[in-house]
Amino acid sequence: MTLNYHDVMTTDLSPLADVSEAWKKMGDRFGELKTDYEKHVQSVLGNGNWQGLAYGTQQQYASATAFEFGAAKAEALAIASLLTDAHTELTRLQKAVKDLVHDAEAKDFKVDSSGKATYVGYDNLSEQEKYALHHDPDYAQLQSDAREKAQGWTDNIAKAVKAVDDADQSVKRALTRATSDVSTDGLGFAGFNAHAVGDLAKAGKPDPKATTKTDGWISKGESEASGPGVGTEVSGPDTGAGKLGEAEAHADLGRASAEGSLTNGPMKLAGEAEAYAGAKASAAGGITNEGIQGEAGAFAGGEASTKGRADLGPVGVYARAEGTAGAEAGVNAGAGLDGVQLGAEAFAGAKGGASAGADVGGIGAGATVEGWAGPGAEASLNANKDTSGTWHVGAEVGVSPIVGGALGFEFTVDPGKIADTASSAADAVGDAAGWVADGVGSLF
Structure with missing residues (x-):
């Protein structure tokens, strides 16, 4: 701004x-x-x-x-x-x-x-x-x-x-x-930045690339950082909204996030990264005309994640990576118009994971793998719709006496993207039919 x-x-x-x-x-x-x-x-x-x-x-x-x-x-x-x-x-x-x-x-x-x-x-x-x-x-x-x-x-x-x-x-x-970690040291990308420069005259200089010709690329981005801080929040019950109640408490050492995108016609590159250190706990439950939801969780330690996506027309690929060091436990269950989810986890130690997948025309598939160092167990099953209208279906199971990990899969269905792809395909078929008709007509 x-x-x-x-x-x-x-x-x-x-x-x-x-x-x-x-x-x-x-x-x-x-x-x-x-x-x-x-x-x-x-x-x-x-x-x-x-x-x-x-x-x-x-x-x-x-x-x-x-x-x-x-x-x-x-x-x-x-x-x-x-x-x-x-x-x-x-x-x-x-x-x-x-x-x-x-x-x-x-x-x-x-x-x-x-x-x-x-x-x-x-x-x-x-x-x-x-x-x-x-x-x-x-x-x-x-x-x-x-x-x-x-x-x-x-x-x-x-x-x-x-x-x-x-x-x-x-x-x-x-x-x-x-707040951007672009080196592979420590836990790798999206960790804390050990090479951060504290001199405004040096660190605030414009990127030379930003002053060159962009050849049609449009860039957007924003970042946020906060901490330290502590706080609690309790609300409910709210009978009008069907919420039984929720409570949350946190003691943050710091948190930071950043996201950005590059767009050029049908091609789009997008990425996000965030990091957190501190402790937090929460619990919530509710019953509405859209379904039933309940969850509780606690975490203490540090966590970081990064994800990126590339799209060219109806074809896209994505990848995510995340790392956690600390202790966490949680349970959630819900069912409603926007899907169902069921899961539980408990872990203490350090773990890192990665996910990758692709989608064509609004239908995608991917896989997740995690490595754990420390005792823990996890199981989840979900089918839900996000705010963009995309449906996500996935499952993950993991166990670790001392050293272990987890494996999972995920499928996505974007009705809006499927409709756009179908419309584009119909237009292409119509154009092709027109060319054939014109060609046949020219013979006579």
Whole structure:
């Protein structure tokens, strides 16, 4: 979103300093967690009393977890530094706009809510002075000079506002890069960014590729980061909505997410990534005219995921990857107009998984595989419709005494896409029939 004059003049930038301090504290806390983990978990299990394949796997994941704690510290401290720089730079540029407006007003120019300047010096004249001014031979030239000077103030204010917006866009780029893990170290892509840069002047530079010719590609993207924070929420029962009630509590060390897409005609590339560290628990249940739903779950640790998709007309492929380190448990069941689902899981340790699949004309199939290091079990079966109207059918089963994993499958059916494909096919058949008819007709 582009900042305008009103945004610049009314925005309170002071919270940036407080948020920066909060991120610094979170970074320091991640450093303490890394030290505690290495001392009380990793080194204890590596005292030589445990040997074998399971031990090797555990140590591999333990090293990755310790790395991610260190990466989380680096990322949080970089964000803290960026926010400090942002507060300093945006405050300086905001003051420049306000000073410019103050100077204009001191010279009898009024600046409206859009940043447009108008000369109002004549308003303070007496009626006799106004009469004399209107009959001055140079009155038209005086009016023209006033309008020209007013336009000069308006242009200078607009340039100063643009400088604030440019700095704001620079901050956005820097924060996006700081929270994007594009290296394969630690737990791989979509983990915490161990290489985050905390210098706004360096990290906020425009991408050189963004200034080159895009050849028809249209890009969209956004990112979000928050934490640390704690909170609880309880609601219900709501007899009107059929909700029996729900409750949620969380203690977040931090969370971040980003998504974007590139589109060029029938081709579209899209991706998402998110990461979370902390603890959360929730429970909910309800009965409505659309079905029955109940679920409960708890999680403590860190998790990250990433997914991408490429489409060319009716043909698409997708892939997902995710990693978790910590403990979780959950159960859910439901049935209604939008499908059924049934599942339960319990796990403690570290696990990573990947999914891949393809769809043609709105019908798709894929598979999921996970590797676990730690005790756990999982089973799920679902058939449901998402907000876009696409139906998902899948199942997954997994077990791990110490080292194990899970396997699953999934099918998708998108009625809207099937209809579009059928319509396109019908058009193609119609065109082909027309060509044949024309060809036959030409023979006679």
